[in-house]
Amino acid sequence: MNTQEPPAPTPAQTIGPFYGYALPFTGGGDLAPAGHPDAVTFHGLVRDGQGQPVPDALLEFWQAAPGGSRAGAPGSLRRDPVTGAVLGRHGLDFTGFGRVPTDADGHWAVRTLPPPAQAPYLSVCLFARGLLHHLYTRIYLPGQDDPLLAGLPARRRATLVATADGDRVYRFDIRIQDANQGGEETVFLDFAQ
Amino acid sequence: MSGRQPDQADTDRLMRECRERAVPGRSHPARDYPPYRSSEFRHPRQSLVVLADPEAVELSGPVFGVTDVTDLDSDLTRQHPGEPLGERITVTGRVLDRSGRPVRRQLVEIWQANASGRYAHLRDQHPAPLDPNFTGAGRCLTDDQGHYRFTTVKPGAYPWRNHDNAWRPAHIHFSLFGTSFTQRLITQMYFPGDPLFRYDPIIQSVTDDRVRERLVAAYDHGLSVPELSLGYRWDIVLDGPAATWTEDSA
Numbered sequence: 001m002n003t004q005e006p007p008a009p010t011p012a013q014t015i016g017p018f019y020g021y022a023l024p025f026t027g028g029g030d031l032a033p034a035g036h037p038d039a040v041t042f043h044g045l046v047r048d049g050q051g052q053p054v055p056d057a058l059l060e061f062w063q064a065a066p067g068g069s070r071a072g073a074p075g076s077l078r079r080d081p082v083t084g085a086v087l088g089r090h091g092l093d094f095t096g097f098g099r100v101p102t103d104a105d106g107h108w109a110v111r112t113l114p115p116p117a118q119a120p121y122l123s124v125c126l127f128a129r130g131l132l133h134h135l136y137t138r139i140y141l142p143g144q145d146d147p148l149l150a151g152l153p154a155r156r157r158a159t160l161v162a163t164a165d166g167d168r169v170y171r172f173d174i175r176i177q178d179a180n181q182g183g184e185e186t187v188f189l190d191f192a193q
Numbered sequence: 194m195s196g197r198q199p200d201q202a203d204t205d206r207l208m209r210e211c212r213e214r215a216v217p218g219r220s221h222p223a224r225d226y227p228p229y230r231s232s233e234f235r236h237p238r239q240s241l242v243v244l245a246d247p248e249a250v251e252l253s254g255p256v257f258g259v260t261d262v263t264d265l266d267s268d269l270t271r272q273h274p275g276e277p278l279g280e281r282i283t284v285t286g287r288v289l290d291r292s293g294r295p296v297r298r299q300l301v302e303i304w305q306a307n308a309s310g311r312y313a314h315l316r317d318q319h320p321a322p323l324d325p326n327f328t329g330a331g332r333c334l335t336d337d338q339g340h341y342r343f344t345t346v347k348p349g350a351y352p353w354r355n356h357d358n359a360w361r362p363a364h365i366h367f368s369l370f371g372t373s374f375t376q377r378l379i380t381q382m383y384f385p386g387d388p389l390f391r392y393d394p395i396i397q398s399v400t401d402d403r404v405r406e407r408l409v410a411a412y413d414h415g416l417s418v419p420e421l422s423l424g425y426r427w428d429i430v431l432d433g434p435a436a437t438w439t440e441d442s443a
Contacts, residue, residue, distance in 0.1 A: 006291055006292055006293055007289055007291065007293050007428075007430040008220065008291075008404070008407065008430060009220045009221075009291055009407075009430050009431065009432035010378065010380055010407050010408070010429045010430050010431070010432075011220055011221050011222060011380060011399045011404060011405070011407060011408060012221045012222065012378060012379065012380050013222070013366075013379070013380045013381040013395060013396075013398075013399075013408070014229075014379075014395060015366070015379050016366065016381075017314075017316055018304070018306075018312040018314040018316065018317060019304060019366065020314055021304065021312075021313055021314055021328065021329075021330055022302060022303070022304030022329075022330035022366070022368075023302060023304070023368060048234040048235050049233070049234035049235070049236075049238075050234050052234075054235070060377070062250065062251070062253075062254060062255055062374045063250060064250050064253075070250060070253035071253070071256070072253070072254070072255050072256045073256065074256055074257050074258030074259075074260055074261055075258065075260050075261065076255065076257070076261065077257065077260075077261040077262075077300075077332075078260045078261065079260065079261065079262065079263050081263060084263050084265060084266070095255065095256075096255060097255035115250075118248075119248070119250045121250070123250050123251050123374055125374065125377050127379055128235055129231055129235075130229070130231030130232050130233075130234075130235035130236075131224060131232070131235050131236065132221075132222035132223070132224055132226055132229065132232060132236075132395075132398050133221045133222055133224055134377065134379060135224075135237065135241075136251065136374075136375075147246065148242070148244060148246070152242070176234075176235050176236070176237060177234055177235065177236060177237055177238055178237075178238050178239065185237055185238060185239050186237075187239075187242050188237050188239075188241050188242070189241060189242050189243075189244045189251075190241035190242065190243045190244065191244055191245075191249065191251055191252075191375040191433055191434060
């Protein structure tokens with residue numbers, strides 16, 4: 001292809017309400033191998049600008065492996081060649097990718113391995129009915145710091161930091177829009193440039 | 194508009210106001226787009242925080258491979274024992290980054306309504322018939338030139354409740370990955386010449402006429418197969434910076 005000038009981007013459109021039989025897959029939230037002693041769980045609610053849970057959001061996660069690799073690995077949607085069913089990851093490679101829809105109560109959960117100190121966060125991409133263009137945010141474990149966090153006012157910074165919620169369990173709520181009855185809107189990120 | 198459901202005239206007025214305020218040439222919809230009523234409480238009010246960190250994990254991204262798809266996934270007409278109803282079509286094109294480079298060996302996922310305009314989803318209560326021989330979900334990997342290809346049936350238009358007498362133009366939902374997570378895209382492909390375009394606030398959320406055309410596939414007679422199927426071509430360009438990090442640069 002001879003490109004005289006860079007091609008123009010294809011616009012985003014909403015995921016809509018009916019992705020549920022196409023995008024979510026068995027084990028989508030199980031980035032950590034079953035029974036791995038280092039596994040941590042992140043979970044929370046997605047809420048809208050009225051404080052209502054969002055039952056038709058889809059969250060995707062991408063992170064560096066515990067050893068620092070950002071190469072990822074295929075196999076998140078590993079398939080049975082006989083039936084076509086999704087088998088789940090085989091547990092030897094860390095794929096770094098997760099995908100979960102919110103439940104009917106707006107709740108989601110993923111089990112993963114802790115990200116490395118040099119990139120101490122999970123990147124999150126949020127899709128939902130009513131959202132015309134996806135949003136990015138990050139989940140940091142408590143006690144971490146980096147230039148992004150350091151550059152935010154305390155109230156805003158707090159929206160990116162998970163809170164301890166039991167043994168190796170962390171809570172992370174996403175508020176798409178600041179609600180008048182309180183609750184800080186989650187910091188969303190723009191990488192477009 | 195309070196107290197009654199908005200009608201098409203209300204929606205037309207809101208769409209016109211948004212178009213008049215919009216920045217010409219803007220690629221993506223504004224997330225705050227009142228004609229699409231569900232966006233009201235589902236868009237951030239604060240500005241996005243711009244992050245230009247060359248070390249950001251988002252400049253790498255998930256990878257997929259031959260273990261993640263089966264050969265049958267790209268033919269939505271062969272997922273059940275019988276033949277689905279509807280007009281059989283082939284949809285093909287290339288996935289490129291914004292420098293024009295092909296996106297190789299990456300995952301493309303689609304989902305759509307059946308030929309009658311009904312999704313195989315419990316929440317779709319539109320009283321058009323379900324088709325026992327059509328689910329409407331497919332996947333493939335792009336090839337080394339960035340090509341994808343699906344065989345399916347043309348989806349039907351369907352009503353929704355955004356406003357009175359609201360109808361979605363026929364469309365196929367597309368989900369795409371690039372080399373970096375920043376290039377992630379979910380969008381919708383439309384069919385050329387659909388008379389519903391001007392009434393639909395989802396496609397009209399792309400306010401620039403020429404930009405909106407990028408969501409519409411082209412009929413390609415050369416792709417049509419005699420006695421079998423009609424062909425459509427649709428190239429996709431992923432926005433956002435491509436990967437700066439590779440295993441080799443580690």
